[in-house]
Amino acid sequence: MKISRFLFFLISLILLAAGTFWYARKFGLPLLELMQWIQNLGEGHYEQPKNENNGSLITNKKGKVKRKFQLYKDLVATLEQLTTTLKLHQHQQKTLECTREDWISGLSHDLKTPLSSISGYAQMLESSSYDWSAQETREFASIMNKKSSYMMELLEELTLTFRLKNQAQPLAKEHADINEFIRRIVIQFINDPSNTEMKFSFVPAPQSIHAHIDPIWFQRIIENLISNAVKYNSAGTEIKISVSAIEQHLFVVVIEDDGIGMETDVLDKLFDRYYRGTNTHTTPTGTGLGLAITKQLIQLHDGSIHVESMPEKGTSVRIIVPV
DSSP states (O other): OOOHHHHHHHHHHHHHHHHHHHIIIIHHHHHHHHHHHHHHHHTOOOOOOOOOOSSSBBBBTTTOOOGGGGGGHHHHHHHHHHHHHHHHHHHHHHHHHHHHHHHHHHHHHHHHHHHHHHHHHHHHHSSSSSOOOOOHHHHHHHHHHHHHHHHHHHHHHHHHHHHHHTTTOOOOEEEHHHHHHHHHHHHHHOOOOOOOOOEEEEOOSOOOOOOEOOOHHHHHHHHHHHHHHTSSTTTEEEEEEEEEEEEETTTEEEEESSSSSOOHHHTTOOOOOOOOOGTTTTOOOOOOOOOOOOOOHHHTOOOOOOEEEEEETTEEEEEEEOO
């Protein structure tokens, strides 16, 4: 009788141990591995726990939750979403830091030359070893004023590129008649006395095109592109601006000229953030950020820009924007 009781107790103990082991394996181990995932997130490692083959412990190769984690699939889904969000925030933070460093580096680089120029003329005016004439003083003041204006423009455009790159510049879109919108901009260039030696033509779309655009920023896009065609071509160049539609979903604006054109290596770098602070004495107008800003503004309108050019054959700039 005692042996039977002992055997019953032993079998019960074994069954209890087996049940405990099974319960721990089924519910405890997955929970520990999920806790490891949470710990990884807390330590800044935004990924699932890995096995010895560097694969996920939680999901299979198809991305589905493994069988032993089915009980916690809602928790797994939440952790996956949290991991993705934290990883995205980490990437955005790194991008912001790189952009900030780039902005500061570009700013210090581009302000150095005009500041040196202003400082040099100020020291000349301050010097007691020479009495400058009224005309010389006015000339120095004029140069210093131009350099100061350049620096103000550069600061504004660098700040804008920073905001655009980090999506901190919202659009205020309005309903606009694109034909009329572009026509008014072209008329401004035609009526500008400094453009009398250039030939302008405007070809509107045969049908009316209405789209939602930010009028301020879209005007800047078109003005930048036409201004470049004027600035970098010789007198007598013909600049043609045309508008067309692609079905009912897109509109196209083409600015083309028959001017000097560009080499392939120039085209490849056309939209880079090229700063002109080091040679402002040769290019007193413009910061070299115009096309970089133009591209960013077009992308902010969910559009695209494409440039074709050949030396002595002219340049064609084509932008496509959703209606």
